Amino acid sequence: MPVIAASRPNPYTGSPLDRAAHRRDDPAWLGAALADPGSQWTPVWRGRSLMRSVTAGQPEAVLLGGQAAAEVRLAGGPWALLGLHEDAAPVFAVDVSAAEEPALLLPPDSGTFTDLRAVAGLLPPDDAAILAHARGLMHWRTHHRFCANCGQPVEPRSAGNSTLCPACGTQHFPRTDPAVIMLVMRGERALLGHSARFPIANMYSTLAGFVEPGESLEEAVAREVFEETGVRVGRVHYHSSQPWPFPASIMLGFFAEALTEAITLDPAEIEDARWFTRDEVRNATAHGFAVPRSDSIARRLIEDWMDSA
Ligand SMILES: [Zn+2]
Numbered sequence: 001m002p003v004i005a006a007s008r009p010n011p012y013t014g015s016p017l018d019r020a021a022h023r024r025d026d027p028a029w030l031g032a033a034l035a036d037p038g039s040q041w042t043p044v045w046r047g048r049s050l051m052r053s054v055t056a057g058q059p060e061a062v063l064l065g066g067q068a069a070a071e072v073r074l075a076g077g078p079w080a081l082l083g084l085h086e087d088a089a090p091v092f093a094v095d096v097s098a099a100e101e102p103a104l105l106l107p108p109d110s111g112t113f114t115d116l117r118a119v120a121g122l123l124p125p126d127d128a129a130i131l132a133h134a135r136g137l138m139h140w141r142t143h144h145r146f147c148a149n150c151g152q153p154v155e156p157r158s159a160g161n162s163t164l165c166p167a168c169g170t171q172h173f174p175r176t177d178p179a180v181i182m183l184v185m186r187g188e189r190a191l192l193g194h195s196a197r198f199p200i201a202n203m204y205s206t207l208a209g210f211v212e213p214g215e216s217l218e219e220a221v222a223r224e225v226f227e228e229t230g231v232r233v234g235r236v237h238y239h240s241s242q243p244w245p246f247p248a249s250i251m252l253g254f255f256a257e258a259l260t261e262a263i264t265l266d267p268a269e270i271e272d273a274r275w276f277t278r279d280e281v282r283n284a285t286a287h288g289f290a291v292p293r294s295d296s297i298a299r300r301l302i303e304d305w306m307d308s309a
Contacts, residue, residue: 001185001257004308006240010253011120011295013242015129017083017091024081024158033081033090034073040091041069042082042130044138045102047247048113049131051123059119061127062111063091072096072105078141080160082133093134093160095142117199117246120295128295136245137161140174143247148172179249180220181208183301184233186258186275190305191231193273194289203290204276206298208251221254229273230264233257239304242297253297255305278306 040063147165209224
C-alpha cells in the first residue's frame with residue numbers, strides 16, 4: 001500500500017496563539033490580564049461563535065476588548081484563557097449561553113453568533129483555529145459543571161483550563177474524545193459510505209468511529225470498518241489529525257488497505273457503502289452524490305487519495 005502524506009494543514013489547526021500554560025496558574029499575571037482593556041475576548045453563545053461580515057461571505061472572528069469585553073464577562077458565564085497573541089495580548093473565551101438575547105450584551109453592530117462549521121471554509125485559518133479552540137473549551141466547561149466522582153459542583157482552576165471538586169478534591173481536565181476516520185482502499189477504488197446523520201443528503205464520506213477502551217487506533221480502524229461494512233482491513237497507516245470540537249473530538253485520519261471486497265451493511269450504523277473510482281469521486285455531482293464539506297479531514301483524505309495517482 002503506498003504511503004499517502006498529508007498535503008497541507010487541516011482546517012481548525014495552526015492556531016496563532018501561544019497557549020502559555022505557565023501563565024494559567026500565575027494569579028498576579030492573570031489578575032492583570034483580566035483587568036487589561038487590551039485583552040481580547042471571544043464570546044460563545046450556545047455553541048455559536050461571534051463573527052462579522054458573515055452575510056457578505058467574508059466572515060471574521062470578532063474579538064472584544066475594553067468595555068465590550070467587560071460587559072460579556074459581567075454576564076457571568078464560564079471563561080478561560082486561550083493563550084497569547086504574537087504581540088503578547090491575552091485572548092480569552094467566555095460562554096454567554098445564559099443570555100436569551102446575546103446581542104443585548106454587545107455594542108451595536110458587533111457581529112452575529114454563527115455556527116462555525118457553516119462558514120469554516122470561508123474564515124481565515126487563524127480565526128477558524130481560535131474559534132474552534134474556544135468552542136471546544138466552552139463546551140467542556142458548560143457540560144462538565146459537576147464532579148464525575150461525587151456529584152458536587154466543581155470550581156474552575158488554571159484560568160478556566162481545568163476544574164477542581166472542593167468536596168472530594170478530584171481534578172478534572174478538558175475532554176477530547178479520540179475518533180478514527182479512514183479511507184479504505186482496494187486497488188484503484190476507495191470505500192465511502194452514506195449515513196442518515198450526514199449534514200448533506202446523498203453525501204458519501206470516509207468511515208469513522210470512536211476509539212473504545214482497550215484498543216489501539218489501528219484496531220479501532222479495523223473494527224469500525226468491519227462493523228459498518230463487513231470489509232476486512234489489513235495494513236493501516238496514519239495521515240493526519242484534526243481538532244473537531246463538534247462537540248468534543250479529535251479526528252485521527254488513516255488510510256487502510258482492504259483485504260476483502262464484499263460489503264455487508266450494518267443498517268444501524270450506515271445506510272449505504274460503495275466502492276468508488278477516483279474518476280467517480282472527481283465527478284461526484286455527475287454521478288449523483290456529494291463529497292464531504294471542505295472543512296473536514298474526510299475531504300482531505302479523499303483529496304490526497306485522488307491526488308496520489
Ligand atoms: Zn467530587
